[in-house]
Amino acid sequence: MPNHTLRIAGKAVNLHGALVDPNFRASRVLCADPWDFVSLWLKREHKDDALFYWEQAYHFYNATISLPDLSSPLTSYYCFLNATKALLTANGQTFRENHGVGGRSKGAKKALDNEIVDFQGGGILPALCKFLGEPDNAGKEFTLKDIFWQIPFIHRAYCLTYKGSTELFMPLIKTGFMRRDGSKEAWFQANVDKRYVNAHTKSNIQPGFELFEVGGAYEIRRKRRFKWSGRNIEDSLSNFETYHKQIRRRIVPIYASENRWYLKKSVTGHDKLTNSQLVLIFAAMHRLSELSRYDPILFSGHFKVNHNWLLSEFIKSSPNQFVYGMASEITGLEFIKPDAF
Known part of the structure; x- marks a missing residue:
């Protein structure tokens, strides 16, 4: 089945700067x-x-x-x-x-x-x-x-x-959330520039993420999925907020003209703090x-x-x-x- 970008209130949903109570329905503040x-x-x-x-x-x-x-x-x-x-x-x-x-x-x-x-x-x-x-x-x-x-x-x-x-952080591009047509399955996904993919990348993005090569490009996906149903938007939104909070512990921003997102790799010493x-x-x-x-x-x-x-x-x-x-x-x-x- 084809995959499509997850949308809330008619707009594509991306990572959010707030950890605790992000408002995914509101427009960004420029x-x-x-x-x-x-x-x-x-x-x-x-x-x-x-x-x-x-x-x-x-x-x-x-x-x-x-x-x-x-x-x-x-x-x-x-x-x-x-x-x-x-x-x-x-x-x-x-x-x-x-x-x-x-x-x-x-x-x-x-x-x-x-x-x-x-x-x-x-x-x-x-x-x-x-x-x-x-x-x-x-x-x-x-x-x-x-x-x-x-x-x-x-x-x-x-x-x-x-x-x-x-190097602890891997830059991500084209970040977003995807859903599978005809299913309640949804997940986080991003692209990674091939310059940052090497023999150690796959193990360093563990646990919780997986790396794929698709048509010469590299994608990172969150292994864990969440349930999304357009018929029950409030429950779906609650599931999504919990999921977002979990991945934001590993995916961090630099605030800029277009906020940039980085995956914190799993390397020795990263879990001390x-x-x-x-x-x-x-x-x-x-x-x-x-x-x-x-x-x-x-x-x-x-x-x-x-x-x-x-x-x-x-x-x-x-x-x-x-x-x-x-x-x-x-x-x-x-x-x-x-x-x-």
């Missing part, structure tokens, strides 16, 4: 930045406390723009902290006011694997983990190098900085904000060694990536940037 849109959305929903935190985040974001890399992690982190409070408050989540994450340096060498991030059991970051349905890693520690390896928008910079590093990039960005920026605030001379040393470009890329790129992700989680909408920006 905006240079999501600040004003989310503020208006929160006003319309009468979420005044969340609006206060969101606008606080915006003020810290504006301060960040004019600061150098050595200083901006402090304001970036407080932007992330307040945006997270906006998300939690908008969804009626309770949280303790402490940060829920700490950090420290070890050894004298300026290295990202000497910068430790300690995950704690209570506070803002654990509340974010709980909301997203992720482990809070309470009592565990990771290095900034561990965390940076798992963030897609700096992964190329990471691999160029640390020669010989295992399984959180989404919102949590990883928050935790990493907290450590950098501590260095910026409490030990700026030590922090400046990190810009004089081989990982300086990677560090700078994270500091410059993470605010937009974090804010777009937060905007999607708050509103349930998909945000993309116009090409002009």
Whole structure:
């Protein structure tokens, strides 16, 4: 039987930026930045406390723009902290006011694997983990190098900085969901550029995905299917949302003019830290904000060694990536940037 693209409310369905409660019926939001849109959305929903935190985040974001890399992690982190409070408050989540994450340096060498991030059991970051349905890693520690390896928008910079590093992310093209005519069977499917297909690809996309060659092109499909029936749209949509949440743990976005999607490969060490990039960005920026605030001379040393470009890329790129992700989680909408920006 032939396969066709899955459609909801007359439009083809694709991956969504929101993990928790994505709205697949709504149109995407095209905006240079999501600040004003989310503020208006929160006003319309009468979420005044969340609006206060969101606008606080915006003020810290504006301060960040004019600061150098050595200083901006402090304001970036407080932007992330307040945006997270906006998300939690908008969804009626309770949280303790402490940060829920700490950090420290070890050894004298300026290295990202000497910068430790300690995950704690209570506070803002654990509340974010709980909301997203992720482990809070309470009592565990990771290095900034561990965390940076798992963030897609700096992964190329990471691999160029640390020669010989295992590439964790595989770019996907033509992503979407398919359904089989005459059947309730539906699934996720994407294409992969043949440049990224080699002897290790098939094993690295396991578990849960399979690779096919079709007419000289390569396709990745999710092994697990979900039930879709046009006669029972609400049950079908519920099945789809559960399915989408599961695959979004492995398929992650970079927010851009057309959001780009990457499959997180199954390689040694990838399962030590399984959180989404919102949590990883928050935790990493907290450590950098501590260095910026409490030990700026030590922090400046990190810009004089081989990982300086990677560090700078994270500091410059993470605010937009974090804010777009937060905007999607708050509103349930998909945000993309116009090409002009």
